[in-house]
Each structure stands twice: as structure tokens, then as C-alpha cells.
Amino acid sequence: MTPAADLVTTSILDLYYDIDVVALSPRLRERFIKLDRDAATDAFLAQAGRGRHSWWRTQLHRLLRQFMSDFDANGLLDMYPLFVASTEHWRQLLGQQRFARLLDVGAGSGNVTRTLLPLAEHVVTTEMSRHMAERLRRSGLECHEIDLAEHDLPGAPFDLISCLNVLDRTARPRRLLRRMCELLSPGGRLLIALALPYNPFFFRGNSTPEPLERLACSDPSWEGAVNRLVECELEPLGLTVVGVSRTPYLSFGDAESGLYELDDALLVCQKS
Numbered sequence: 001m002t003p004a005a006d007l008v009t010t011s012i013l014d015l016y017y018d019i020d021v022v023a024l025s026p027r028l029r030e031r032f033i034k035l036d037r038d039a040a041t042d043a044f045l046a047q048a049g050r051g052r053h054s055w056w057r058t059q060l061h062r063l064l065r066q067f068m069s070d071f072d073a074n075g076l077l078d079m080y081p082l083f084v085a086s087t088e089h090w091r092q093l094l095g096q097q098r099f100a101r102l103l104d105v106g107a108g109s110g111n112v113t114r115t116l117l118p119l120a121e122h123v124v125t126t127e128m129s130r131h132m133a134e135r136l137r138r139s140g141l142e143c144h145e146i147d148l149a150e151h152d153l154p155g156a157p158f159d160l161i162s163c164l165n166v167l168d169r170t171a172r173p174r175r176l177l178r179r180m181c182e183l184l185s186p187g188g189r190l191l192i193a194l195a196l197p198y199n200p201f202f203f204r205g206n207s208t209p210e211p212l213e214r215l216a217c218s219d220p221s222w223e224g225a226v227n228r229l230v231e232c233e234l235e236p237l238g239l240t241v242v243g244v245s246r247t248p249y250l251s252f253g254d255a256e257s258g259l260y261e262l263d264d265a266l267l268v269c270q271k272s
Contacts, residue, residue: 013045015248016263023223024244028230033093033245035266040086040115041250048252048259053079058255069203074109075131081111083250084164084193084264087118093243093268094119094189099160103183105148105176106166109135116162124155148183149176157185164193165249165264167215168200174213174233181237181271190239190269195249195262196225222246226265234269243268 017035024032053061057077064073074080085093102120107113107127113136117123125143127133136143144153149172161180167173180190198217201208216232219225230241244267251260 013259015041015261017246017248019246020221020223023221025227025231028227028241028244031242031244033243035085035089035092035245035247038086038088040088041083044083044250045259048081048250051081051252052258053252053254055255061254065206068206069129071108071129071203072131075129075133075135078109078135079254080251080260082108082165084112085115085247085266087115089245089247090116090119090191093245093266094160094191099189101155101158101160103153103158103161103180105161105163105180106169107136107141107143108132110139110141112164113141113162114139120160124153124158126153147171148179149173153183156183157188158183159185159188160191161188162191164191165195165262167192167194168198169202171202171212173200173211173215177233177237181239184271186271188271189242190271192267192269193247193249193264194229194267196222196265198225222263222265226267229265230267234267238272239269240272241267242270 015037021029021032061073061077061079099120102116102123104113104125107125109132113125123141125136125141126146126148127136127143128147133143133145161184163180170176184190200211200214202211217225217229219228247264247266249262249264253259
């Protein structure tokens with residue numbers, strides 16, 4: 001993530017939700033859903049301001065990164081909580097219905113998963129980081145410590161699957177997309193968050209090699225990248241995009257920055 005403004009100025013921090021709608025493909029323009037900064041976003045920013053990681057903790061994290069992945073270090077030290085969208089944001093995108101079964105792929109420590117909990121009767125998660133998986137289980141969530149692109153998961157089908165900021169941090173994003181489609185019930189929804197511009201890598205221990213597959217969404221513009229992602233990766237799988245949004249992807253800061261921020265594309269897809 002890149003540094004954003006210092007958190008002493010969070011009341012005036014610019015968070016971007018707007019896009020150039022005309023630059024979207026014609027079939028996506030009418031599906032753009034404009035989100036706005038809300039009370040839950042402000043609450044996270046205030047919490048991040050109070051919980052900014054100290055210099056000592058930042059240095060310990062760097063030391064651990066010499067021996068393990070960034071995700072494992074975060075899970076071990078309980079660092080860098082994340083925020084993508086509020087529960088009300090998800091309801092704007094998905095509607096007011098309550099889903100029977102939700103699968104959250106790559107759930108991390110569960111910060112983002114918890115915003116989805118009110119939307120589903122039963123929630124299942126996957127997470128490859130051992131320390132993150134332990135945190136998920138301690139919080140009461142069912143967690144399968146597997147790479148869904150490589151291994152089967154019991155309990156399918158699911159009528160909602162979320163894959164939030166995972167496709168650019170996995171070795172085989174195309175295979176993962178196919179597997180999630182297979183696990184969806186007919187008419188089920190796939191909720192995707194992807195940071196743009198597209199800059200993929202994955203963790204192999206403490207190294208970050210290039211992925212074995214790359215998604216076709218490297219256009220330099222946000223709108224162009226979304227167009228390519230939908231046309232080249234999602235529609236060929238039988239997915240229809242029924243909602244598109246833009247939202248900041250936020251993380252607690254540390255000794256170097258008060259806040260870290262990326263630019264997310266949110267896509268709601270329906271299985272034909």
C-alpha cells in the first residue's frame with residue numbers, strides 16, 4: 001500500500017469513490033453504483049489514528065519479514081487491520097436480502113469479513129496464512145487453511161462468495177476464479193475487490209515471486225482496467241456483472257505513515 005495523508009487530517013482526507021462513467025464499456029455504465037464515505041469509514045479512520053503502530057513494532061514486523069510472509073507477520077503481531085467497505089456499502093451493492101451461505105476467500109484476520117457477517121446466515125472462510133487462520137478460528141469463524149485454487153472445499157454450493165483483494169496476491173488467479181464459479185449456486189453472487197492499477201505478486205515464505213498466471217487488466221486507467229477484467233476474465237466464465245463501484249482500500253499506518261491506501265474496484269457478478 002502507498003502512504004496516504006497523516007491521520008491528524010482525517011476529517012478532510014480525500015477518499016475517492018467517483019469514476020469517469022463514460023470511459024466504462026456501455027454495458028457497465030448503467031451498473032455503476034456510487035458509494036460515499038460513511039460513518040463506519042470515519043470510525044475506522046479514527047481507530048487507525050489511535051492505533052498507529054509504533055516505531056518498535058514496525059521494526060519487529062520488518063525483522064519477522066526476513067523469515068516469513070507479510071501475512072504471517074501481520075497475523076502474529078495483529079498488525080495492519082484493513083477496511084474495504086461498510087456493511088451498509090455491501091447492502092448498497094448486494095441488496096437487502098440475507099444470503100444463506102457465504103464463503104469469504106482469503107479472509108485474513110477477519111476485519112473485512114466481519115463487515116459481511118450481517119449479510120449471511122452461515123459464514124465459511126479460507127485463509128492460507130497459519131497465523132491469520134488461527135485468528136479467524138479464535139473469533140468463532142469456520143476457517144479452512146487451504147488454497148482454493150488447488151484444493152476442494154466441502155459445503156458447496158454457496159450463494160455468495162467474496163474474494164476481496166486476493167486475486168492480485170495469489171499464484172493462480174484465473175484458476176481461483178474458475179473454482180469460485182464452480183462453488184457458486186446458480187444465480188449466486190461473486191463479490192470481487194481488486195486494487196488498481198494491477199500489481200500482482202504472491203507470498204512464498206518471505207519471497208514475493210511473480211504469479212504463475214496474470215489477469216488481463218493492466219490498462220493504466222481505472223476504467224480501462226475494469227473493462228478488460230470484465231471482458232477477458234469474468235464474462236468468459238459465465239458471470240454477468242450487475243454492479244461496479246470504486247472504493248478506497250485502507251490499512252492502519254505505522255512509523256512511516258499514518259495511513260495506507262489503495263484504490264479498489266468492486267464488482268458484483270452473478271452466475272448465469
